[in-house]
Amino acid sequence: MNNHEKISLKPYNTFGIDVRARRLVVIEPDDDFRGKWEVESERLLVLGGGSNMVFTKDYDGTVITLSHSVTQPLGRSDTLVTAWGGMVMDDLVQWTLDHGLYGLENLSAIPGTVGASAVQNVGAYGAEAKDFIHSVEAYDLLERRYCTFSNADCHFAYRDSLFKHQPGRYLILRVTYCLSETFIPNLSYKALEGMPHDTAQQLREAITEMRWSKLPRPEEHGSAGSFFKNPVVDETTYFRLKDEHPDMPNAYRSDNGYKLSAGWLIDKAGWKGRTQDRVGVWPKNALVLYNAGGCSGDEVRSLAASIQQDVKQKFGVALDPEAIII
Ligand SMILES: Cc1cc2nc3c(=O)[nH]c(=O)nc-3n(C[C@H](O)[C@H](O)[C@H](O)COP(=O)(O)OP(=O)(O)OC[C@H]3O[C@@H](n4cnc5c(N)ncnc54)[C@H](O)[C@@H]3O)c2cc1C
Structure with a gap:
């Protein structure tokens, strides 16, 4: 676990806004952090890749983030893939396609982490994370215990989940996705008409290219x-x-x-x-x-x-x- 005091959050948010956090804690998968924070007396903010955040002032509290160093899932059982919450979501999408598992290709090139994909129920091109999330493992910072949520427990809706309504309470450590061994292209979104889709990788590349032609x-x-x-x-x-x-x-x-x-x-x-x-x-x-x-x-x-x-x-x-x- 790495602790930084009075650190600029500019490299930690994609808007590139230069504010400072009183403390930033970076957690690795093997860290034991139980009971580390005085949740009742300390302001806590869980940060993923900072790609959906706009900081308007210095953060007078502790920012907790999961390390992005893990580039492979933590485990796989048939079509269930469990990934570290700090893993870059797009790396997970590529990994699944490389290993013959399909479903996430329409979510290609969405910035951010696996943990946040469950918080935000990220979506694009006719697919949403909720369609594939099997379960979410988190640490409850309020009750100081580990907990597991099924897909139904997460109360997913459009860009919404249970986690969004209790900010700072749950630190999502692992997300398990349930994928398919058969590639059935999801071309339901109008903009995907005529996109190459002989393979999931082709569709991923076409979607990635189209996204970056419209986004900064x-x-x-x-x-x-x-x-x-x-x-x-x-x-x-x-x-x-x-x-x-x-x-x-x-x-x-x-x-x-x-x-x-x-x-x-x-x-x-x-x-x-x-x-x-x-x-x-x-x-x-x-x-x-x-x-x-x-x-x-x-x-x-x-x-x-x-x-x-x-x-x-x-x-x-x-x-x-x-x-x-x-
Ligand atoms: C160029 C661009 C394009 C984008 N396109 C899309 C798109 O097509 N579809 C879409 O849905 N989104 C899109 N987004 C938004 C963004 O990518 C998603 O919201 C993404 O899930 C945010 O991930 P993050 O790791 O950066 O989370 P952050 O922005 O750091 O955090 C988002 C929320 O999740 C919480 N959080 C983050 N990690 C954890 C964790 N481990 N445990 C508990 N809570 C956590 C934070 O507290 C915060 O409430 C885009 C963003 C950019 C910059």
Whole structure:
């Protein structure tokens, strides 16, 4: 276990925001950390790869992160693969394909760690982590005990899980994915029509290429990926908007309403490509806010608030951030 005092978190968040943590603890798979933290009296933040985080000030507490040094799963039993929470998710995707296990290929190139894939229920191109997560092993920092969650226990929903509602309580140490030995390409997402898919590796590469043609590469421009969630509206709102804006893309029907494209709303409101202070709206994808050069978290928050206000005024739709603002 490595302890760092008063350390900059700039290398630990993909937005590249320069704030300091009072303490940063990096955990390796064999570390015994039971009872190490005074959860009741100490502010704790669990950090993965920091790819969905926006820090707005120094963190006056302890940031706990799992080492990213592990590049192979910890174990495999038939189609069940168990990976360390700090493993880079995309390394796991590649490993599974290399070992004839399929399902995760549509989640290729999503930044971040295996542990966070369960917290966030990451999703892309018609697939979500919840479709493949078998179980999650965590350390309960409040009750100081290890616990295991089945898929149902995790209460997965769109970019949501039980873990998101109790931040700082569970440290996810291992996630077990249940995969398939047969490759059945999932081309349900419209943008995948016509993609090469003779093999899962081909589909992975095509998806990876398409993703990076629309997203800022973290090594060039910091971002947290999609900054806002796609809003879900009721039937009356959807048909009112469809009437007013016949060019609005069709909404996905979900259990609780109609899921609109937040990117389209932001683009239509005229924000695509605009910058405010040192933060911009990515010219190829209006859903992404990016660091246009040494921005602060407050500048990100301020641009996000301007967009939310404008979209609300123009369309009567509230946008909720997908990124976690600390
Ligand atoms: C360019 C770009 C593209 C993206 N594209 C997508 C996409 O297509 N789909 C998508 O779903 N997301 C996308 N994201 C968002 C991001 O990749 C995911 O949310 C990812 O799961 C975050 O992983 P992380 O390890 O960086 O987590 P962090 O951002 O560090 O943390 C996210 C949350 O998980 C918690 N957490 C992290 N690790 C653990 C752990 N071990 N135990 C307990 N809690 C933990 C944190 O406390 C926090 O609440 C994108 C981000 C970027 C920068």
